[in-house]
Amino acid sequence: MAYDYDIVVIGGGPAGYAAAIRAAQLKKRVLCVERDKLGGICLNWGCIPTKALLTNAHLVDLIKNHGKTFGYSGEASWDFSQMIARSRGVASKLNKGIEGLFRKYKVASKLGTAKVIAPNTVQVGDEKITAESIVVSTGVRPRPLPGAEFDGKTILSYKEAMSLPKQPKSMLIIGAGPIGLEFGYFYNAIGTKVTVVELLDRILPGEDEEVSQGLRESLTKRGLTIHTSSKTGKVEKTANGVKVEVETPKGKEVIEAETMLVSIGVLGNVENLFADSLKVELFKNHIKVDPKNGYQTNVKGIYAVGDIIGPPWLAHVAHHEAICCIERLCGHADHTVDYTNIPGCTYTDPGVASVGLTEKAAREAGHEVRVGRFPFFASGRAVASDETEGFVKLVFDAKYGELLGAHLLGSQATELIAELVMAKKLEATQEEIIQAMHPHPTYSEAVMEAAAQGLGESVHI
Structure with a gap:
């Protein structure tokens, strides 16, 4: 049978656009259907514009609470509407970036609400589109508080x-x-x-x-x-x-x-997504898939990735699930998602970042645990920036030196965590982290020092 496309992707968020672009890179004919804006919630209403607002908050906090330390003696004023406008502008700019990438890789896109009416058929409005494979990445929406539905104003x-x-x-x-x-x-x-x-x-x-x-x-x-x-x-x-x-x-x-x-919390966007005759298996408003089979649902040819398949609801997880799914579809098997090595970030100030097991979870799992800690007040770089709140906490297996988990609180926590994700992926030991030369003066030295402190070898605390 001749299909209109090799792959139709439903949803243009971090999972959907990544799936569409990767498929096009692998020479597949791809259509991405999005009912709102390319980039999805993350780019337009979540990850990106919120970080623009948080940058504003950090600037206000820096001047208000640290200004005198740095010699600032003026009075600062802030324009709330300009903060919001800048945030929306950032989202708009990146949205156009996705459109540009689609043009570059020749990904077709269509604005509309899609419904899968058969294993190889998607309906968008009055149009029926066929594809050898369908990848669903429709994401999630906020869960309302019972008895207090969202009204958008109060x-x-x-x-x-x-x-x-x-x-x-x-x-x-x-x-x-x-x-x-x-x-x-x-x-x-x-x-x-x-x-x-x-x-x-x-x-x-x-x-x-x-x-x-x-x-x-x-x-x-x-x-x-x-x-x-x-x-x-x-x-x-x-x-x-x-x-x-x-x-x-x-x-x-x-x-x-x-x-x-x-x-x-959130609810999966599954309403009116599938024809009743398809019997796609769901659980708690999410789609059930088999990650070992390329994220295929119980219906052959229909796949799902990203937030719609359940927790953890993180854009970077959605991205990697999409890449894994597409590469399996296209005959590759190199890309896998390690769900034990997922970084989590909270972009407050100080920020929070973590990967792997907490100290409590490691002990409950039966590990003999060794913990290394290093506070940012002992970091020369943090002191120079007057950002001394927080610490790096590393959890190791005492017998083998294996890194089991990393937990950071500090102004640069969300940037530092990637090193520890890589270390855990490569099975770096406590000694190897200590011996890996970290540049001075940087916040990253706190990682090396925390590992060293766990063995009583830190020279700065």
Whole structure:
């Protein structure tokens, strides 16, 4: 049978556009269908524009809290609308970059909502398009708080939170994961009164306990109010915003705020995606796939990658799943995704980054553990920049010296973690990290020093 395309990719986010481009590089005829903008949530409403806002927050924080240290004695003023406009401009620029890459690699694209109506057929509007293989990468959307649906004005998802027409005087954030804390850091830095409510017993509950505690202390010192082990109750809209009942360890409390950002998870975009006759297997609003079979679903010829197949919901994971899927489709088997070696980042300041096992998880897995720590207040480079909060914590297997996990809190944490991802991938030992010469003066020396401290060999602490 002659197909219109070799591969149709549904969704143009980090998984979708990567899949389409890689397939075109491998000489496949590719169509990418996107219902909104190329780049998906990550590029247009998530990873990229939020980092533009966080850069603004860091600049404000630097001048406000460190200005005198550096000899700055003026008064700074900030334009909220310009911050938002710059963020949107960054997203727009990169969106056009994806369009340019599609032209370069001859990837066809179509704007519309796609539905898979047969194993080799996709319908977009009134048009039916055939392909030998279909790759689904439709992503996820924010999960609403029961009884408090998003309205885009008072009760917000991250999408509205990064494009508000004016700065709110106060904001209540439900959920202390990376998204909630990043927005909390941004708005607090520019003067909004921020309160964070988390159901579990600590912020960033997936991170190492020392890191979670260290970040909480830092954010609290900066002015955020944080309630952990706290449950959100009745939500009432008022003339001035919202009034929310919260059960805290100290008792019931009523919190009022101009806006409420809900960041409690995501739902997969699977509605009306497949014809009922296809019987594609789903789980919890996500698509079930077999990674060992190139991320194929239970229906031959239909694949799925990225956030739509479930956690971890990370753009870099989505990218690698897409590359792996396409290369398997095209007869290659070199690219694999190691789910034990995935870096996680939270772009607050100080930032958080990690890979591998926490100290607690390593002990629970039966490892005899050796831990190395190095604080940034002992780093010459960090002292020179007045960015001394945080530390590098490395978890090793005591018997073999294998790096089991790395946990960083600090201004450069999200940039430093890649070295440790590489070290873990290459099975570097504690001694090899120590012996790898790190340039001076750099933040990266803290990695070498943490490994050395674990053996009592650090010369700087």
